[in-house]
Amino acid sequence: MKKVLYLSSLMAFCFTLCSVVATALPITLVHITMSPRDTTVCSGTHPIFTAAAIDTTGGITTTVSYLWQVSTDGGTTWSYASDTTIYSGDSTATLTVSANVLMNGYKYRCRASDSNGTSYTSSAILTDIGIAPGTISGPSIVCKTSSITLFDSVTGGKWHSNNTAIATIGSGTGVVTGLLPGYDTVTYTDTNICGMGVTSAVIRVDTVVTAKPISGPSATCVAHYITLTNPNVLGTWSWSTSNGRATITHAGLLSGVSHGLDTAFYVFTNACNTVTSSFVVTVDTVLNAGTISGATNLCAGSWTHLTESVSGGTWFSSSSAIAVVDGSGNVTGVGQGAVTISYYLSNACGASTATHSMLLSRSASNITGSDSVGVGLSKTLADTVLGGTWTTNDTSIATIIDTSGIVTGVAVGTTTITYTVTNFCGTSYAVMTLNVGNHPDPGTITGPTSVCLGTTITLSSSVSGGTWSSSSDTNATVSSGGVVSGLTVDSGTAMTPVTISYTVHTGFGDSTTTVIVNVLHTPIISITGPPAFALGQNYQIRAVPPDGTWSHTNNTIGTFLLVYDSSAFSIPYATFLSYIMTGQGTDVLHYHATNACGSADSSLTATIHGVKVNTVNSAVSALNIYPNPTQGEFSINVSTNTNEQAVVTITNMVGEKVSELTIPTNKLVDVKLDQPAGIYLISATTVSGNNYTAKISVAK
Secondary structure, eight states, X not given: XXXXXXXXXXXXXXXXXXXXXXXXXXXXXXXXXXXXXXXXXXXXXXXXXXXXXXXXXXXXXXXXXXXXXXXXXXXXXXXXXXXXXXXXXXXXXXXXXXXXXXXXXXXXXEEEEETTEEEEOOOEEEEEOOSOOOOEESOSEXXXXXXXXXXXXXXXXXXXXXXXXTEEEOTTTOEEEEOSSEEEEEEEEEEETTEEEXXXXXXXXXXXXXXXXXXXXXXXXXXXXEEOBOSOOXXXXXXXXXXXXXXXXXXXXXXXXXXXXXXXXXXXXXXXXXXXXXXXXXXXXOOOOOOXXXXXXXXXXXXXXXXXXXXXXXXXXXXXXXXXXXXXXEEEEOSSEEEEEEEEEEXXXXXXXXXXXXXXXXXXXXXBSOXXXXXXXXXXXXXXXXXXXXXXXXXXXXXXXXXXXXXXXXXXXXXXXXXXXXXXXXXXXXXXXXEEEOOOOOOOEESXXXXXXXOEEEOEESSOSOEEEESOTTTEEEOTTXXXXXXXXXXXXXXXXXXXXXXXXXXXXXXXXXXXXXXXXXXXXXEEOOSSOOBTOEEXXXXXXXXXXXXXXXXXXXXXXXXXXXXXXXXXXXXXXXXXXXXXXXXXXXXXXXXXXXXXXXXXXXXXXXXOOSOOTTOGGGEEEESSSBSSEEEEEEOOSSOOEEEEEEEOTTSOEEEEEEEETTSOEEEEOOOOSEEEEEEEEETTSOEEEEEEEEOO
């Protein structure tokens, strides 16, 4: 009975115990079989962390997945190691790390999971020894003959000074002693299993300094700024002002706050001592030049005093020719007119000007201008004082315009001209005796009226005392004695007319007489005719220069119908011959020209070969037109064997008749065609039934 009870109690205890154990087991069935281990490495190596896990579910095979985590704060927080530049294999059982000294102390663990649950390995620490000798700490400045102590976060290294003339350092202590002012670089060297590392620090050695003067502008304006500087800069410093009329920054930028004086202080400190410099600054505002009071009118030669409501300025005059002002505001009149007196006040903030307008007056001065004028002529008189009026005491001798001073001679005699001025200075007068006479007679020019090239002629006048002039010094010049020199003849002409003038000047006016002098050269003959002659046709033959004479050797072969000058064709400097050949053979046409410079001859040969033709009805050239082209005026000659009448019709290019006239044959007839520019057809029909045609070009 007791045995049964014991067994029952034992089974009940076992059931209860088993129930408790079953309840205490974790929910996950993933079991970690390997956790990563702590690893110590040198920078630049690739340590490996490994983990392993299995699923504890009996008889079921599952795949376990891995994800690695990293903690940079000693395990407080974790993140996934997913940086591909540092980690590889972060989702496998093996994590490879690219170690560097910054990763020293990082912790790593792996998360293992499958469909039945998740488990985490214990963490492993990465220790990166590196080759860095740690970090130097301690003061960076030492005074000459004093010492400071430097420390390094890594112990066991050695200290070294690169410039022992500036400072020394204990190899094992880090105690720096300043020797001379300047800079020294000290180094700390440490060696471990990863190699040797060196770090350094710059040490400045100071010496006792004295206060240096502040430099910069001594004045500024409210709301403006200036920059102050001090030579003591190898240390620490601070700027300040004494009373708040200005503020200043650490960089020495001083800004004006209110008008008045302020003092800027520069406190400089180095490892040896502290000094203070000061600098007085004026803070200004834009000044007001105030107002000027005093007279506004002044007479030339007098003076007046102007006053200003503000002192310390400078006086100016806008025109020293009208008025001058001295440094006390005393204005002296010099001339006449309006002037502005200015009072100028300036400071560092700018300038201000007050102005005062004044009108300066003068008494009448001497009248200027000629005291003689010719009858019927005018001259202008003037006075340097403006605003007066002009009068004459005898208008039968001369009249004058009261506002302009233009005087006109009326008759021979004398009169008094008065200029009256009334102004601030009072009423004053200026007078002049004016003489009125007849303007001079230039006389008559006598002498030759032509001059040859390269020669001279002498002209004279019946009145002496005049001056000679030429209208064209290019063609001919004239001397003060009236000697005219022939220089050039215009191109294409036989002579060039030049106007020679003789002018006589007196106080009563100028008078001029003129004469035309032709500048000539020895005749140079040019004959223009047809290249060939036809029997019975009328030809216009041109000869240059004009006014020559025609002759021919055989009047049985050709006939002169008409000789006419250049006016018939509006062509100057030429003579024209109307010539018809009446028989077979040769005729020589002679042209002789003579002028004051000499004479010349030339000829043209006219020849016809073959049987004489008694009719010219079919000859188009029997209708002769000249000039062609024309501007609308031309001459027509219908050449026939017998003298008769001909009807001339002129049509345009569309067949419209624009003119019709009846003319005699064998005679030059002038025609004026008032039509637009273009080509026109001219036809001539004689009483005997002969027809002739020609074209003419009209150019406007």
